[in-house]
Structure formats: C-alpha cells, structure tokens
Amino acid sequence: MTALIFTLATELRQRVDLSPLTPDSLAGKSIEEIGATLLQTGNRxxxxxxxxxxxxNDTSHIKVQNSTAKLDYIGKGMTHGDLYVAGDAGSYAGMSMKGGNLRILGDVGAYAACEMKNGQIHVQGDAGDFLGAALPGNKKGMQGGIVIVKGNAADRVGDRMRRGAILIEGDAGCYLGARMTAGTVAVLGSVGEHIGYAMQRGTLLLLQAPSSIPVTFNDCGTHTLGFLPLLLRGFQEFETRFGALAxxxxxxxxYAGDMANLGKGEMLIAV
Amino acid sequence: MIINGVQIDNTFAEAFPMRATRVIITAQNIKWAYHAARAMSGFATSVIACGCEASIERELDAKESPDGRPGIAVMIFAMGGKGLAKQLETRAGQCVLTSPTAALFAGMRDGEPIPLGKNLRYFGDGFQISKRINGKRYWRVPVMDGEFLTEETTGMVKAIGGGNFLILAESQPQALAASEAAIEAMHKIPNVIMPFPGGVVRSGSKVGSKYKALSASTNDAFCPTLKGQTRTELSPDIESVMEIVIDGLSEADIRTAMRVGIAAACGRGAENGIRRISAGNYGGKLGPFLFHLQEIMA
Incomplete structure (x- = not known):
C-alpha cells in the first residue's frame, strides 16, 4: 500500500471543492473510481x-501535491486517516472534521477548522480569518480537537468556539476569541485589538500582553493556576512549542470578561 | 505447615465482593497531600458502620502524579456502586475540596465511571470552569486559596473485601510487633489496602450476635481472656491475637498481600513469641472468596 497522491496538474481558473477527496469518501474505491470522482469547480x-x-492506493493516507489556495474544503468532515497537503489550502480546510489528521504545509484560507468536532489540524504556515469559527448564522464554532498554527492567524480566531484548543505560535489578528462559549485559544505572539469581544466562557492564554485590555475585561489578579501545567503537558504529545511551556x-x-456579555471567559497573560 | 517455628493453620480467610475506586490527591507538598488523604480515608475501617473501607495505598512522586506535584493514592471500597459513589462524593467534598492546595484526580480508568468532581463543581456557584484535556474532563472550582482542580469522574471496578489473617502471639507487644512488620511489607503491594488503624485490627468479629440488632460481634473463639469461658481456638500459651484485614482489586492481589504479610510476621519467628497464623473462617457465612493459608504460603 502506498499513499494515495493527488498531484495538481493544471492551473486552476476556478476554485475547486475538494471535499469528496477524504479517506472516508474514497475508502474501498479503485483508482479508476477515484479518478472519476466529480469535483465542483465554478459552476460545473x-x-x-x-x-x-x-x-x-492507500485511501487512509492521502497527499495533495502542488496544492494552491484555490482548493477549498480539504478534509471536510473526515473522520479518520491522514491528509497531507503540500502547499497552500483554500477556505474551509478541515471544516466539520470529526477525526484523523490534516496537515497543511503552507497557508490556509478563511474558515479553516470551522465547526470542527475532533481530530488534529496542523498548519505549517499562516491561517486566514475565522479559524475554528462557526459558519455565518450558526451558533457553534469548533467543538473539539486541536488546531496548531505554526505561523500567524488572521482575525476572528475561535469566533463562537465551543470546545477544543487552537494553538497559534505566531501572531493573531483582531477579535481573537470573539463570542467564544468555551475552549482554549493560546497565542505565543502578539494579538490584535478587541480581544475576547462578546466572549461568554473559555480561555485565552497569551504569552505576550495585548497592546490594550478591553474595558469589559476585569483584572482578577496574578495567580498560579494548577490546571495550566496539566493543560500544557497535554500538548506535549503534539508537535507544538506550547508543550515545552509546561x-x-x-x-x-x-482577566475575566467579556463583562458586557456573560463574563465568564478569561484571558490569562503569562507574567 | 511450620514457617520459622510459626504454625500456619489449615484454614482459610473468607472474603466477599465489593466495589472499589482509587483517587489521587496532589498538593503543594507531600505533607498537605497526606493531610487531605488521611482526612478522606478517616473513619473508614469497616463497612459494618462506616459505609466504606478506605486507606492510603501509596505515595506518588511528582513524576507519577497527574499535575507534577507530590501525590497520594487513596482506595475506597464499599458494598455497592451507589454506596461507593456517595461515600466518594461526601469524602471528596469535605476532605479534599477543603484541604489547602489539594487537587483530586482519577486513580483508575477501568470500569464504570463514577462522579468525582462532577457534582462537586456546583460548589463553584456558577464560577466553575470546565476544561477538557486529552479527552478527560476537569473542573476548576474557585476557592479561597485559588482553584480546586478535580477530574470529572474516576473508575469503579469489582473488588474483594475482607481478606485477612490472624497473628497469634505469646504477648500483646509481640503480636503488635509482628503485625507492624507485616503491614510494612504489605504496603509495598499495589492494589490493596489494610483499612484498620495502622492496618491492624484487635477487635476481630464473628458473624452475628446474641443481640438481634447486631450483625457482628466479638470473635470470642480468639479472645484470650475467654479461653476458659467459651469454645476457644487458642492454646494456653496464646495471650494476644491481632488481625490484618485486606481489601484488594482481585483475588491475586489479596493472595500476594497475604503471602507477603504472613511471611513478614513469621519472620519474627517463634523466638519472638509468634506461635500461629490463622484466619477468619466463618464457615461460608461471610462470602464466596476463600483464601487458604497453607496454599498461599506453599
């Protein structure tokens, strides 16, 4: 058995929906059947x-080579197996993922890991807006699993996030953890403005203090929290620098907030 | 059978099925872990009146414990699952939640999950925070010294209670010295506890009583002061008898503990006044598990 490799052979003029190419949907298919899989691109x-x-032929180990930011929905809904993306990924990578590993060597577009339920997503490059968020109109964002971004993440990381962990080793944009209802988002680098906007519950762990603390977050003092070493040690099994911080x-x-909302979220800033 | 001049009676210990769980208490240092563990396992010598049998199983160093702090493993045994869950919750709430710097974790993953912090979290009055770490759910309950960290559930498994042996000696100090030697050796065996004070019980009981309200009463056959008054099991040279009761997760665990304990007691030898090793044999009235002394020591 050798890994099933999809090498992009044409220059794409339209975006392509790659959601049919997951270990789940390709399991048991011959290479001819896989080749005949219909992919939505533009209006056809x-x-x-x-x-x-x-x-x-190994449908549980899939590689997408020469990948570009025009390939959307990579790994959507996958429940098991490994999906390796050599290059960039478009929007909605790992959307509604329920298990397995999605590894992206380049950058990912908007809504990566949106409404993800379990599994692991590893992004070697940067992530776009709404990482781990809910789709517009939906109430629950990411509900489990772990997302590791080695680079930077754009705005609205963890918007309406419900459970799980997002670990960003670079910087994060504005509205980090906005409208979060639970879960953990940790950032090694700097963060943008309006952090924790309308946050209800959940934890934002920051290694660098934000340039300003929102007025709706109240200072609860400096503490040694017993769960933090446990949490960080839990990350040691993953390929992330956060494990070494234990x-x-x-x-x-x-800081507790957002006091303009439920106010049971927390921003923990390492001192 | 004679070991080091000590007679091993041709009899058996009789034990009964129980339910058991293990929890791990950690604290800022081992002293405070012990404070919590001793409180939690206090008044838990016998299910006859305590509701459960509990004791410290062993110490855990910082590398073994879930949160990297010194810890203590406590095991609790009860006659049924509901009773065990109730005892666990009450004891965790009153003895560990209250103990400075203490945290409480599951000590076993096997078996049926029973609440550990699942209900204690409500002490947080809405300020409690849930964290799921590596598939396990934890609760952070705000308390006056910071946060009480506890795992949501621990495991409950089928277990055995009431394994035992008796040390018969020429004097009370000699019986106690042999008992202490046995307990010291048995503390090195995993998956067992000896729930009585210091691991030793001087008031071994028989099933039933002349008083209808009592389900157990003094084991008069082994009471040295009644040698001339009742159908005694003691020869004239026996002046004191002490019992070691063992609860364990399996028959094999209890057998191992009994073997190690009896060997240590016999190690004191006849020259130190240890005359016989016997066991609480209740003629099948107590339970289905039989631990034959001579088989165990063979």
Missing part, C-alpha cells in the same frame, strides 16, 4: 483525474 463539475495526476509558565495575570 470535473472529474478528479482531469485536475490531478493520481497515484497510489514548566516555564508559572504565573498568569487573569
């Missing part, structure tokens, strides 16, 4: 083998 459908050169973050400044 094209066979997968018109867009990709397809090799290999012994180094001793104390945190705790």
């Amino acid at each position: 459908q094209r066979r997968a083998d018109e867009i990709f050169v397809i090799e290999g 012994g180094s973050i001793k104390r945190v400044q705790r």
